Amino acid sequence: MDSLFSPSSIAVVGASSVSGKIGNTILSNLQSAGYAGSLYPVNPRGGNVCGLEACRKISEIGHSVALAVIAVPRDAVLGVFRELLDLGVGSVVIVSAGFKEVDHEGWLMEAELAELAKENNVNLLGPNCLGLINSRGGVNASFATGNPHPGSMGFFSQSGALCVAVLDWALGTKIGFSKFVSLGNKAVINEASMLEYLGNDSDTRVILGYVENIEDGREFMKQAAKVSMKKPVLMMKAGTTPAGARAASSHTGAMAGSDRACDAAFRQSGVIRVDKLDELFNLAKAFSMQELPQGPNLGIVTNAGGPGILAADACGESVMRMPTFSPSTIGELQRMLPGYASLYNPVDLLGDADAESYGRAVRIVGHDPAINSLLIIIAPSVNLDLTSVAKAVTEGMSEVNKPVFCCLMGRKNSDAARDIFAEAGIPVYDFPKQAVRAMDCMYKYAVWKGRPPRTFITPEHDVEAARKVVDNVLRSGRAELVEFQARDIVTAYGLPTPEADLARSGDEAVSIAEQLGYPVVLKIASPEISHKSDVNGVRVGLNSAEEVRAAFWDITARTQRLRPDAYIAGCLVQQMASPESREVIVGFRRDKQFGPLLMFGLGGVYVEILKDISFRLAPLSVEDAGDMVREIRSYMLLKGVKGGEPVDFEAITDVLIRMSCLASDFPEIYEAEFNPVLVSSDEALVADARMTVVDISAEGSIQPDELE
Incomplete structure (x- = not known):
């Protein structure tokens, strides 16, 4: 998709000289981002648009373009798209709205756009999207406000409004992106396409995504499983109500909503799922700045007991552990700290700690062989110079080859210290639990990456025997296979079942029971009755011929009275399982x-x-x-x-x-x-x-x- 993210030429169809219009904003953003390729504004009135001479028609461009951005009313989009195909376009971004998100006519137009794009091997982003940004390539083909800082996070979102909010937030917090993509209606390019591209993008270290639905689950899992072995994939999935479960007729159906399936897909393909937007970027910060920890053991250095306890509590809720330091580490800490300071994990430097004590403590704890990563907690105090502490900590950690995280509590007068940590590649959090959560996710991801390949086996089974049962039920027009029918499929797949047989009379039930041996279970057998409890159609622990015969007539008579519409085949007589089962x-x-x-x-x-x-x-x-x-x-x-x-x-x-x-x-x-x-x-x-x-x-x- 180089023509989409690193195009040599861009046409903006619907470019406008009127400030505030989408076509004007897109062209202005490309210019302010420093785009170095050829720009072709297209406007039927011609004239000067953002300092460039506009083409009145697409054909006036006279040669192919790598990327075209369409910002015209919906009803004109198809015609414009066909003209671009004739010109020889590589990729197209359609920011215009009014397609399948609006009405059936829009749905038909979008389907035709997708078909044309696929037939002509053209990348199509959108429609109904914000556009895209390649912050390292000078491409801001979007109508968002401002250009994000270059960074190592690749972000894609199904929601354009969320993209606007995230960009504004990122500019305020100086978070950078490698690629920033609004997927819109996902007519062609979807989340699986973005995973594949960003997974191979050398500028992207961590991939973030926001989705409301996933178009092709199989392809998504395939790409996610490949990509997550190379770099972390963090995703937020909205729309979690399992609406499909309302029509379910079994326990499984009632509990297996679409969100459960999405959760399982993420888990099996290595995607890290997050529930909140702030958490998404808190985790992304950690993954983009630090290497993965080699173990769960965390060393904590703090100047306040309370935050240290909060960090310890957070560890208790995660896989992170706080091991005891080695005797040599404790000895070194003892020599540098006052006698009333805590020398154990967490190390409490006390409220009068200065930059020098922070620097020495992180060196000592960081070199302890039992420690895999460090959390430095800094609580503001009257005489504490945050900038000096930040410098001392970063200098100390430069000698320790382990992941380090910082919790800088308080916002006033901390900007300079936060900048120092950011330049050193140390993620900073406002509260201890945020930092521990990030470390917890990083370690779990490291474990997932290091696991051996999965083992898939295909046990022996008789597909043809099962096929006959399924086909017979479909031919009969029924939708359900109840137990006495489903048993044949269970057996065909080599699954053990208790010994059982179908009895059509009380005497036959007694005969089967005596062959199986007492005690036995009787169950109603009717293709119309899937939930036997609805008719009280089960008897367990039957120990004699009299009990079996009475149970048979009681079950069948009650069922006939309660469900006169049901065909009753008899009762299934089944062995009782072990009482220890x-x-x-x-x-x-x-x-x-x-x-x-x-x-x-x-x-x-x-x-x-x-x-x-x-x-x-x-x-x-x-x-x-x-x-x-x-x-x-x-x-x-x-x-x-x-x-x-x-x-x-x-x-x-x-x-x-x-x-x-x-x-x-x-x-x-x-x-x-x-x-x-x-x-x-x-x-x-x-x-x-x-x-x-x-x-x-x-x-x-x-x-x-x-x-x-």
Whole structure:
């Protein structure tokens, strides 16, 4: 996309000589940014525009241009775009609004623009966008106010208004950008395109993004997984309400909203998700200025006890640790500090500390072999010269090859000190928790980057056998596979189930029960009844022929009375699981952008009330499956408490992997749930299953090699 970010020539179509108009602002911004290429204002009236002679028509330019910025009314955009294609344009930015964000006619126009751009291999940014800025290349093809400082942060946003606010804030705080892009309606260039470009951009050290929706989830994950191995990707995702869950018919569907899928996509592809705009830039500051810490051990130096305690509390809420210093470090601190000062982590230099004591302390703590990074807290005091302290700290840290962060509490008279830290590449925060949060994210990212490659396996399964069941249900016009139908698919995918058989009479139920051995479970079998509890259609712990026969007639009679419309096939007679078994739930629901979203949690009241669940997108790696199990808050109940045996974690992982395989193989299965899966110390049995199918053409699934 060099013609977009480093164009040799730029045409501004809709350039205006009237100050304040968008076409005038774009041309003025290009000139004030120091753009050194050829500029061609296009205005039907001609004349002088910002000191340049305007072309009345695009054809008057007479040769191809690398980049064109279109700032004309919506209804004129398509005609202008076609003229630019005839001229031979490389990239186009459309700042004009009124397209798919407004009405159907605008949607059709935008679709035609996208098709033309793709057919002619033209980069199209927008429409309905602010434009773009390459601060190191002298390109400000936007109608924003001011030119951002050059920096190492690449930023893209779906919201143009947010871009304006961020630019204004960045100018006030002297934060710099390498590239600054407003995506607008994302007709062609979207967040995946920007990840790919910025991932290869040598001027960009950290990538920031704000999105409200993600157009192509598969491509986004593919690019994010590649880029995040090279540089950090920090993203803020708005629009988190899982509206799609309202129509869901299962526990999985009710909990697996689009935001859950986005969260899983970020997690699996290494994207660091943030919830607040200030946090986005707090983290970006750290990543752009400091190297990644080699461990979680943090040394803290402060001149005030309270802020030191706040920093320690923040460490307790994160993965960061505050180790004890070595005896030699404590000895050196003892020799330089008053007897009543704290020599341990955090080091409290006390309120009368001066620049010299700060400089010596950071050298001593920084050289301690147990310390991986440092946090320097400076609280203003009457006699403390902040500028001198900043110089002493930066000089001291120049001898220590470890990441260092500063918390400079107070704003009055601190600008000079903040500038000194910024020039030394030390990020400065207003409060201890902000600094610790940044260090926590950096260390977690370092761990993620250093992890071994994911392991993807495809267990043996019979796709054809499962295909017959799905096709039969689709031909029947039904949308659901209830347990006695879904069992065939479960078996085809090699998933163990309790021994069971379908009984069509009370006598047949007794015969099956005696073959299986008591105690047994009876469940209503009807293709129209997916939630057996609605008709009280389950009996457990049946220990005799009399109990089984009575339960069969009671279940079927009640169901016939409550659901006279339902076809009753009989009752499923099933082995009872071991009383030591614990119930878990495994399910998936297909997300529109990202594909199958898998869920895991404890079954029963835990999933109903506590919603103690974890999510990942298919395909699952072995490591993903293990992480899902360990991630839930109730993990220790599975591991065993008060002498209880741990469950078979490999068996749970196997169920998750096979569910992932099923989800990837059958796009027709929109939603599936194994609930409960009965897990003991030596097995995991799928005791109940149900699935929802839709008649759609195959959409494909994310392939393992796209995540590696």
